[in-house]
Amino acid sequence: MTAMGDQGPLGLVELLRTAGLSVPVGNLVSFVEAVGIAGGDLRSIYWCGRATLTHSPMDIELYDRVYRHWILGTEIGLTEMVASLPESLVVDDDEVTDEEQPESADVEADDTTILRFSRTETLRSMDFAELDSEERSEVDRLIADMRLNAMTRRSRRRRPSKRATGVPDLRRTVRESLRTGGEPINRRTLQRTRVARRVVIIADISGSMASYSRSLIRYAHAAVSARSQVEAFALGTRLTRLTRELDTRDPDKALQRASDSVADWSGGTRLGEGLRQFNDEWGTKGMARGSIVVILSDGWDRGEPEQLAIEMARLSRVAHRIIWVNPLKASDGYAPLARGMAAALPYVDEFIEGHSLASLDRLSSIVSGNSSRPVRSHVND
């Protein structure tokens, strides 16, 4: 018995939705229309579905799996697929509910209360790794309120300006000269607008970094939901893009979706390899070009430091600024001895702690261009 059943192609759509692909009604209609045009044999249905129901290479991967199941109807295929999704949900559920659920109840109960000043002050300097669950929730709440205003650069767009000099605004000048008998007496000008630079956050999610990367990803979420141009990636044994997962209002839900999509949350890290993947697939193609790249990692790399150095060099050639956030830097007597850290440091413009709220604030001010201190004088303070 195949899974095709008697619903025809609609059964395929049903399965795709079950497997987590979003299929809006409009696309469903297009799919049916396409099948009507191209013919209802299995090959046509396959290609019609791909053209109308998928929107990215990731979709295609999922689509292929579901299609195979639809055709072959192997029940094992379905159970495997459906089972594999909730399984990761359960695992992450534990982590999230234990730490964050009670807090969000708290938050709702007294969401008008402003944190007592002294409490906030203490919290600000506390290490993320040393928070109990109540403190954690307050910190999360404070992070959610953080706003990221990335430094700007000149855009190619222009807007009408009041200045007397600049690029002539012919449109307005012509209009004005109607009034003066065709003589362009009042000359209007344009000026360039400024746009915020894109911020790319790459967070190491290996075991030792877990509590810091969760905070940084919350921070990224706050930025994404505030509509800044922010891209977020999780870096473990491989690189996972989180931007789309973070694109929801509710930070807990966003974090949940993000952790669902990361297969190796809290595994080991291969920094060089992960950065290579970032450079190849995103960075040098345009995402990192002129951007502010924030890397969160302790610099412990299971791969070769040479590779890390090469990839950092590539990244530094396209990025506007590279900020390395290393929570270990906050501890006394820290020196960047980890081989990965040492290899990466020459390409880093700013090297900061990022272990506490205060240091996230500092990150914000560096990203916004309000603060800048040279790397080297800063290494051992």
Added chain:
Amino acid sequence: MSFATPTSVSDVESGLAANGYLADEGLATAIFLALSMGRPLLLEGEPGVGKTEVAKALSALTGGELLRLQCYEGLDASQALYEWDYPRQLLHLRAAEAAGTINSDVAAVENELYSERFLVRRPLLDAISDRHTVAPVLLIDELDRADDEFEAFLLEVLADNAVTIPELGTFRATVPPIVIITSNRTRDVHDALKRRCLYHWVEHPDLEREIAIVQSRVPGASELLSRQVSRLVAELRTIGLFKPPGVAETIDWVMALSALGRTELDSASVDASLGAVVKYREDAERVRAHGIDALVDSATTPSK
């Protein structure tokens, strides 16, 4: 030359092939659907797999004029849609002043000033103008380079195939254009736009298809050379280069080698012309470290 609207997927495949583009079944289906359903086609894929070429071949196939809009950051309506010809407008004003009409009838002069005579049509407006008898092919290239504002604006134009110019009224396409949008995925195109489009991810062709593509693009090159270069490029894609060569590079390289008068590969000419296919110094070093002789050997030994 006769043009016809394809009536089946294989029609599209053979029609494109006749115009020098060898599409696989998936791409041909997507194109056929885009034509039949009147929907834009969004093509994504690695640089150099031939996304832009699709539009060119399609234009040759249908006989529709190719209108190309290259996107870049800050692209706005005045470069994509229309602009007024300001120098001529000013000139016209001066002429009106000299003739004395400007003081008597300002409204008339203003109407003249904002008439089609002074309208500069950019690709989007051009694509929906009524001068076309055959649907033009509108290529919106590298949409990911434009910004969000432009995307929103494009969505509006594509939704109705109509454009409103405040001074002139609404322009509506008599024959809606065939729209091909390409993106290199440096950022995500908005979902709203994606939903309107059919989607196809363009893959690197397999070896046999690549050889066929090279032969159809560089008819002057020897068959042996095309085959050997394609095999060598396929090998280069597996050795972890920063920028693995695309089909475009394979074609360039075969052209380069045949311009040098080669009919088959040898290490010396590979070394000399490596710049046609590998565009980073580090990549060139990696290829040389990998051993050009070994690469050439494996590409020139007849396949199993």
